[in-house]
Amino acid sequence: DQQVKQNSPSLSVQEGRISILNCDYTNSMFDYFLWYKKYPAEGPTFLISISSIKDKNEDGRFTVFLNKSAKHLSLHIVPSQPGDSAVYFCAAKETSGSRLTFGEGTQLTVNP
Amino acid sequence: DTGVSQDPRHKITKRGQNVTFRCDPISEHNRLYWYRQTLGQGPEFLTYFQNEAQLEKSRLLSDRFSAERPKGSFSTLEIQRTEQGDSAMYLCASSLAESGLAGSYEQYFGPGTRLTVT
Numbered sequence: 001d002q003q004v005k006q007n008s009p010s011l012s013v014q015e016g017r018i019s020i021l022n023c024d025y026t027n028s029m030f031d032y033f034l035w036y037k038k039y040p041a042e043g044p045t046f047l048i049s050i051s052s053i054k055d056k057n058e059d060g061r062f063t064v065f066l067n068k069s070a071k072h073l074s075l076h077i078v079p080s081q082p083g084d085s086a087v088y089f090c091a092a093k094e095t096s097g098s099r100l101t102f103g104e105g106t107q108l109t110v111n112p
Numbered sequence: 113d114t115g116v117s118q119d120p121r122h123k124i125t126k127r128g129q130n131v132t133f134r135c136d137p138i139s140e141h142n143r144l145y146w147y148r149q150t151l152g153q154g155p156e157f158l159t160y161f162q163n164e165a166q167l168e169k170s171r172l173l174s175d176r177f178s179a180e181r182p183k184g185s186f187s188t189l190e191i192q193r194t195e196q197g198d199s200a201m202y203l204c205a206s207s208l209a210e211s212g213l214a215g216s217y218e219q220y221f222g223p224g225t226r227l228t229v230t
Contacts, residue, residue: 004154032217043116043203043221044155089154093217098143098207099168100219102154 003027004092006103014111019077021106023090026071030092034100035064035075038087047088048075080110114139116222118204124228125194132190133225137206144187145219146179147203148172155203161187162209194229201226 005024013019021035031052036044050057050064050073057064063076077084087107091100117136125131137144143162147155158177159169163184173179176194181187191198205219 034218036221041223043205043223046218046220049218091154097168098160098217099145099157099170100147100155101157104152104154 001026002104003030004090004101004103006088006090006106008106009104010107010109012109012111013080015082016079019075019080019084019108019110021075021077021088021090021108023073023075023103024071025073025092027092027094027101028071029094029096030101031095032093033064033066033073034091034093035062036089036091036102037084038089038105044089077108080108082110082112084108084110116204116206116220118202118222118225120225121223122226122228124230127194127196127229129194130190130192131194131227132188133202133204133227134186134188135204135222136186137204138220139185141206141208141220142184143207143209143219144181145205145207146187146189147205147221149201149203149224150199158189191227194227196229199227199229 034049035047038044048059048062066073087105089105090103119134145160146158149155161181176192179189201224203224205221207219
């Protein structure tokens with residue numbers, strides 16, 4: 001069963017506009033969430049994270065929102081830049097564990 | 113900047129052969145993780161170590177797979193009698209054990225080893 005789902009395989013936005021990437025989860029034991037960015041032929045790079053005790057975390061152009069009741073989180077990138085074009089993965093960690101459970105990824109393309 | 117390194121970056125092997133991959137974590141990190149990623153999917157957890165102790169193994173880690181971290185520094189992942197279904201990107205990550213009031217659980221990934229079994 002897919003405990004972390006990213007329902008949009010791809011997203012295309014114009015440079016300077018907002019990119020919104022979405023992620024849904026089913027496991028109520030998840031209490032920490034992370035976003036990673038991946039370029040081809042490289043490993044995932046950590047972007048931003050959020051604990052379940054918060055509903056928002058911001059770092060520069062990147063903001064993550066968590067809606068626990070809906071079991072939904074989103075990553076906002078403002079303004080989007082062509083260098084942001086990559087695959088974005090949502091990941092989650094259970095309260096008692098260390099493993100990360102990843103979604104399938106969303107390919108973001110930012111057009112100049 | 114000494115991030116996580118993995119060797120080799122690419123490996124092509126014939127079905128039935130054994131392969132071994134190496135991972136060198138960030139030096140001060142005491143946790144080391146192995147994940148596998150296939151096309152169109154996110155990374156899937158295989159196993160992790162805290163120092164030299166292997167603390168968790170996924171059911172994905174069949175008997176043909178073995179991982180070690182003998183001195184609590186680098187780690188090796190061996191696949192015996194490779195099968196075509198083992199073709200994937202094998203990713204290593206490292207982290208500190210959780211710290212701070214809110215906890216810090218970021219894992220930092222290496223570039224991966226791409227395995228192709230023919």
